[in-house]
Amino acid sequence: MLDVRRALLDAAAGELDDHGAAGISLRAIARRAGVSHAAPKHHFGDRAGLLTAIAADGFRTLAATQRDAAPGGLHALGVSYVDFGAGHPALFELMFASSELRTDDPDLLAAHEESLRPLREAAGRAGEVTAAASGQDAVLMAWVFVHGLVVLQRGGALGAAGGEPAHLLSTFSRLLSPGRR
Incomplete structure (x- = not known):
């Protein structure tokens, strides 16, 4: 079973490495993690x-x-x-x-x-x-x-x-x- 929270954090770490903190968006992280665009908001607010x-x-x-x-x-x-x-x-x-x-x-x-x-x-x-x-x-x-x-x-x-x-x-x-x- 996919640990969505962990997948989001891993995707966010990749986005951070690629684009820096200023370039991080919840949608891009969801896309990178392969989850719904609502998942980051659900897990992190x-x-x-x-x-x-x-x-x-x-x-x-x-x-x-x-x-x-x-x-x-x-x-x-x-x-x-x-x-x-x-x-x-x-x-x-x-x-x-x-x-x-x-x-x-x-x-x-x-x-x-x-x-x-x-x-x-x-x-x-x-x-x-x-x-x-x-x-x-x-x-x-x-x-x-x-x-x-x-x-x-x-x-x-x-x-x-x-x-x-x-x-x-x-x-x-x-x-x-x-x-x-």
């Missing part, structure tokens, strides 16, 4: 509901890649995050496009939190962060740093400034983890 579901799926995928990278510590988590952003540019952009999403959606909020959990755990390990940047501050600093790397790399500004993500990630990891040179 409207375009914002569908985009929110896609973003939540993206955060769950990011969470899985972060869990896989977590044993390697902060540096491996940073590499994983940058690789995810570079490998899924339209999805990555949508995940943080608050104007397109229902930012109060419980599933979206839970998926986003799940994607940050490996970073929170790595930052909380004994000896993993400096006393000056511990707990929530370290998590936010690391997230802002790697997210900024993705955005700058995608926009071409990082390369123009002579920045190399791998080198910058290593340097940043050493700053947060001085005992792990």
Whole structure:
């Protein structure tokens, strides 16, 4: 039996890759999924509901890649995050496009939190962060740093400034983890 909701999400992911978030329409997604034009509205309510579901799926995928990278510590988590952003540019952009999403959606909020959990755990390990940047501050600093790397790399500004993500990630990891040179 066809899981229509899953088929719609898969079709939406394809449309997102092909046309970006601005090019997504419920009719095109229904056509791509091979279901009635009313199916997206039935399952997601409207375009914002569908985009929110896609973003939540993206955060769950990011969470899985972060869990896989977590044993390697902060540096491996940073590499994983940058690789995810570079490998899924339209999805990555949508995940943080608050104007397109229902930012109060419980599933979206839970998926986003799940994607940050490996970073929170790595930052909380004994000896993993400096006393000056511990707990929530370290998590936010690391997230802002790697997210900024993705955005700058995608926009071409990082390369123009002579920045190399791998080198910058290593340097940043050493700053947060001085005992792990």
